[in-house]
Amino acid sequence: MTVGAWQIDPLSLRFIKDDKSIKVQPKVMELLLYLAQFPEQVILREELIKNVWPEVSATDDTLNNMVGKLRKVLIADSQCQSYIETVPKKGYCLRAEVVKTAKKEKQKIQPKSFKKPLILGFTVAIIAVFLFFMSQKVFIHSLPSSTIDLDKPLETLSITSHQALEIFPEISPNNKHIAFIRAPEGLQSNQLIIKDIDSGNERILNDIAGLYGNPVWSGNSENIAYIHMSGSTCTVRLVNMQGGPSRLLSSCSGELIRTMRKSLTWDKDTNSVIFTKNQETKKALALFKVDIVSGQALKLTNPPENMIGDANPSVSPNGKLIAFTRTNESGVDKIMVLNIVTNIETEFATKSQNLLGIDWLDNDSVIYISDASSRSELVLLNVTDGSEALSRISGRSMLHPSFNTASRQLIFSELQSNANIVISKRLNENHSEKLIELKSSKFEREVVFSDDGQFIVYTRLLANGSELWLYDLTTKEQKRLVKPDNAFFKSIAISPDNTKIVLNAITEKNSSIQIYDIERQHFFNLETVDIKNPQSPSWLADSKRVLFTSKKSELWLIWQTSVNDSNPTLITQQGGNIVVESDDGKNVYFSRQGEVGLWQLSLIDTQATPVKMTQKITEEFQTWKMKNGIFYFLKRQSIPSKHIYVYTPENDEIKLYYQSSGAFNYFDINHDLVASAQLKQFSADIFVMQF
Structure with a gap:
């Protein structure tokens, strides 16, 4: 300029x-x-x-x-x-x-074979040849898809090991340094660290007070852009990797840093960065691009108003596509891909609703981390056909992935945390009284109440699987029901007669439905014959039969089976992934992942098709209960809080039932009890996983 x-x-x-x-x-x-x-x-x-x-x-x-x-x-x-x-x-x-002078083409440094970052792609010659032949396609296939075997054991190497939170790792393009954030005392203060890969020496780049997040390297490995928070003010700043004073690039949105989501990346030209920012006239967060020389900003995405917005931006190796996550008001994530050439957005409905970071594998595929109840999943998404392949990583809570195409390595942060279960009595919409806090050095998560209000059942997350625990609310005694056996539990439900527990057990290879008989202290598998990956079990009113769901292509199937036999009956192929029976046993109700609404299906009329009950529910919801024909459900009002709402079909009204500050909330609608898993302390180390 x-x-x-x-x-x-x-x-x-x-x-x-x-x-x-x-x-x-x-x-x-x-x-x-x-x-x-x-x-x-x-x-x-x-x-x-x-x-x-x-x-x-x-x-x-x-x-x-x-x-x-x-x-x-x-x-x-x-x-x-x-x-x-x-x-x-x-x-x-x-x-x-x-x-404004023309931008100069930056000389690309050919990195070593060890830890080559994704953003450089393959050699310029290969990219040029493929771009020539494929330039007319909306999605540019300039590189062949990677073949990664997610079924084999993955070797993992520790990069850092401190009693601190070490997050947002990023390897420099010349493979000499790692930039990351270290928070020695939680999230009240932190440091922007540069670590030399060969010597292990570290340098702190903090130059002004505040919180730092999401450091990303320029293509020449000389500069680092990062997010900075001072009070409620969020800015994108730039600093030389040798240190010295930083400078302002743009304002941004700091909400994502507090929830540990990425909101910043470099564009391929090294002269601009892409970041998340509030729109002037809309609440939803959008992606913007700012030129670091001129300071001019360009809006890239335009999410609908009923969204939290866009985050986790990542640019493809050829610089033609931007992958990112779009989150609705219920906290459900979808992967979006923006073609920079055509300005066309493509939406992908993924298997998971909670995505903890994405990066490009090549120009055809992205790799993302999903939060799948007590452990992470690595998922490969092919952006040409929407197909997915996944690997469950037992016991790992992974964040902030960055994939290295040359060395076939994934650098990421692994979160270690513990949380106590707090049970409170709901007094009104805005207030509750704490009754019990179950202290633990582990991570307590999913909580369910018995219908009689006498006990709760919850899961405890360990490295080798989940434990199932029961806490008696009257005697204040607790006992372990199931030891960990390399399976992780989700979708827990207690039978109406309070004698059995059904849950979804997920292992490295598959998922199944398990039953725990409380009186007999017996844990056994519910036979589902050849139904692949059954999920979301719930009890029918007689406590002898179970509803569950499975997915076939894009269809959600609803099944019914008896606890005592192995002959599941298909109820409908037009169902959803969360389903319960009505109080009188005449209908089932379900919600659908990726869709807004609540549906009713008659069990009396076998020819009936599902009917959408209301237009008042304007966002997806996945955690809900029903009592006396009234529905109670969780709605993500702001990150990370969840509020409980009630929907009454008789007058088609939705009202606030309980306003909570907790991220994980479970409720007993019979006795006005609310349980939340409250984080007490957490740390994270940085690892490299070899594919």
């Missing part, structure tokens, strides 16, 4: 003209770059202070001092003395011609 007679280099913080080269402070450069966005326009003092110093409470004196320094640089050339004009009682105006 040129401003008048000066050549401006924001990365090196230099003003260049003829034989002059003057290095300035970062804020001087930020001030000029902001003024340069609006040449010949008067910029108010308040606007300059707000945008150049978003992280601190700057004053008029601060601005006057920085304008003086900028003028001092400009008047080093006699032709440039009048570039900055003071407009009394208003602000300043840049009286100079601003020309």
Whole structure:
């Protein structure tokens, strides 16, 4: 970029003209770059202070001092003395011609075979050949799909090992360093760390107070862009990997950093970054692209208003596609792929509703981590046909994946945490009284109440599987029902007569439905014959039969079977993935993953088709119960809180039942009890997984 007679280099913080080269402070450069966005326009003092110093409470004196320094640089050339004009009682105006110079093609460094990051792709020659032949397609297939065997054991190497939270790992393109965030004392303070891969030496890049997140490397391995939070102010900043002062690139959205989602990545040209930001007129978060030289921002995505918005951006190796997650108000994620050439978005309905990070495997496939009840799943999604392949990673809670195509390695953070179960009595919509807290050094998660209100059943997450526990609310005694055996439990339900427990058991290879007989203390498999991956079991009113679901192609099948035989009966092929029986046994009700609404299906009329009950439910919901014809369900109101709502079909009304601050909430509608799994402490180390 040129401003008048000066050549401006924001990365090196230099003003260049003829034989002059003057290095300035970062804020001087930020001030000029902001003024340069609006040449010949008067910029108010308040606007300059707000945008150049978003992280601190700057004053008029601060601005006057920085304008003086900028003028001092400009008047080093006699032709440039009048570039900055003071407009009394208003602000300043840049009286100079601003020309944005063409971007130079960055020289690509051929990395070593060990730990080559995904963003470089294969060699330039291979990419050029494939682009030539495939340039007319919406999805550019410039690289062949990778063949990764997710069924074989995956070797894992520890990169860090501290009693701290170490997250957002990113390997430099030259394979020499890893950038990551370390929070020694939770999320109140943290550090931006650069770690030398060979020597293990570390360097801290913090230069201003606040929280740091999501560091990403430029293509030349010289600079790092990152998210910075100061109070409620979120900014994208840039710093040289050798350290020194950082500089502002743009404002952004800090909500995602608090929930540990990625919201920033470099574009392939190394001169711009892509990040998540609130839209001016809409609540939903969108993806924006900002040029680090000119400061100009371009909006890339336009999510609907009934969305939380877009996050986890990742650019394909050929730079033609952007994969990202789009989250609705219920917290359900979908993978989206934006074709930068055609500006067409393609939506993919994935097997999982909660995605913890995505990255490109090649130009045809992305790899993502899903949160699948007590352990992570690695899933490969082919963006050409929507097909998926997955591998369950027992006992691992994985975050922030970055895949290396050359070395076939995945770098990620693994979360270790513990949570206590807190049981409270609901007093009204906004208040509750804590009754019991079950303290644990492990992670307690899914909680269900017995219909008589006498006990709860919950799962405890261990590295080698889930344990099943029972806590008696009257005697205050607890006991373990099932030891871990490399299976993880979800979708727990207690029979109406309070004598049995049904659950979904998930192993490395498949899922099954298990029954625990409380009186006989017997744990056994519910035979589902040849039905593949049955899930979401629930009890019928007689406590002798179970409903469950399975998926065939894009259809959700609902089945019914007896606890004592092995002959499941298909109820419908037009069902959903969460299903319960009505109180009178005449109907079943279900919700569908990926769709909004609640459906009813008659069990009396075998020819009946499902009927959508209401248009009032405007978002997906997956956790719900029914009592006396009234439905209670969880709705994600804001990240990560969940509120409980009640839907009454008789008058087609939805009302707030309980407002909660907890991320995991389970409720007993018979006795107005609420249980939440409250995190107490957590840490994370960085690992590399070899494929």
